[in-house]
Amino acid sequence: MIIGSHVRFKEEQILGSLKEALSYGANAFMLYTGAPQNTLRTDINLNYLNDAKKIMAEHNISMDNVICHAPYIINLANKSKLDAWNFSISFLKKEIQRCETLGIKYIVLHPGSSVGMPSEVGIKNIIEALNFVITDDNKCMILLETMAGKGSECGRTLEEIKAIINGVESSNIGVCLDTCHLNDAGYDMTKFDEFLDNFDSLIGLEKIKCIHVNDSKNPINSHKDRHENIGFGTLGFLTILNIVNNEKLKNVPKILETPYVSREDGEKELVYPPYKFEIEMLKKGIFNENLIKDIRDFYR
Numbered sequence: 001m002i003i004g005s006h007v008r009f010k011e012e013q014i015l016g017s018l019k020e021a022l023s024y025g026a027n028a029f030m031l032y033t034g035a036p037q038n039t040l041r042t043d044i045n046l047n048y049l050n051d052a053k054k055i056m057a058e059h060n061i062s063m064d065n066v067i068c069h070a071p072y073i074i075n076l077a078n079k080s081k082l083d084a085w086n087f088s089i090s091f092l093k094k095e096i097q098r099c100e101t102l103g104i105k106y107i108v109l110h111p112g113s114s115v116g117m118p119s120e121v122g123i124k125n126i127i128e129a130l131n132f133v134i135t136d137d138n139k140c141m142i143l144l145e146t147m148a149g150k151g152s153e154c155g156r157t158l159e160e161i162k163a164i165i166n167g168v169e170s171s172n173i174g175v176c177l178d179t180c181h182l183n184d185a186g187y188d189m190t191k192f193d194e195f196l197d198n199f200d201s202l203i204g205l206e207k208i209k210c211i212h213v214n215d216s217k218n219p220i221n222s223h224k225d226r227h228e229n230i231g232f233g234t235l236g237f238l239t240i241l242n243i244v245n246n247e248k249l250k251n252v253p254k255i256l257e258t259p260y261v262s263r264e265d266g267e268k269e270l271v272y273p274p275y276k277f278e279i280e281m282l283k284k285g286i287f288n289e290n291l292i293k294d295i296r297d298f299y300r
């Protein structure tokens, strides 16, 4: 199983990300090349990168299993503020260059929010923007993430994702599924094989390059987007286990973005990463109902 989680990109940059991933028993990971909510970026340190590559080789971790996530501030769907739209385009281009420097092959992108406009308008804007960004020569492929449909988010249906892919001139574009978002968008994850058949006939399974594996705090079709720890939400452990073990997606990296755990029940501040324990649970295939307690005991 190719599985990992979202990790930090701070001290020692990608070397730090890798060390964090290894501490979770992961063989894949996802990073933001800086804070997701701002555009401050430090230069890529090639010494850290070279050290990371050595350790990755020792652990048999391929660069195919390292994913970048574009920052949330990029919104390609809203052209009403032209400066902001142009900025999103140029910043996304820069992020792709940073990925190429790091040797990262995939960057996940939220398609965008149309903000008060119909989604068709948003999708047209996204296509126009992506045609400025994507070339056949890009060594880092953009993966459109399936969204929950919160507010005016575009990409809440497979038909919308398909429309964007069809509108982009280059075929150098893929898809990142998110199990929480799909549930919240109205897709029944307990019937995952049917979902994949539908995806295959509309878009083609080969376009799926990453899966965000998250449980959901909310019922199907709620359009909320609140992630829950594996086995503690609407999808439940067996539904998620079935997804991560799907033979057709065997070579696709699975990335956890589940919430950190608080020190005690009822505390707001989330401090302990759940990933080591969630990865272990999914690898073993056995639900650990004491997951939260085990995480607290380990990090305390």
Ligand SMILES: [Zn+2]
Pocket (backbone or CB within 6 Å): 069, 108, 110, 145
């Ligand atoms: Zn995302």
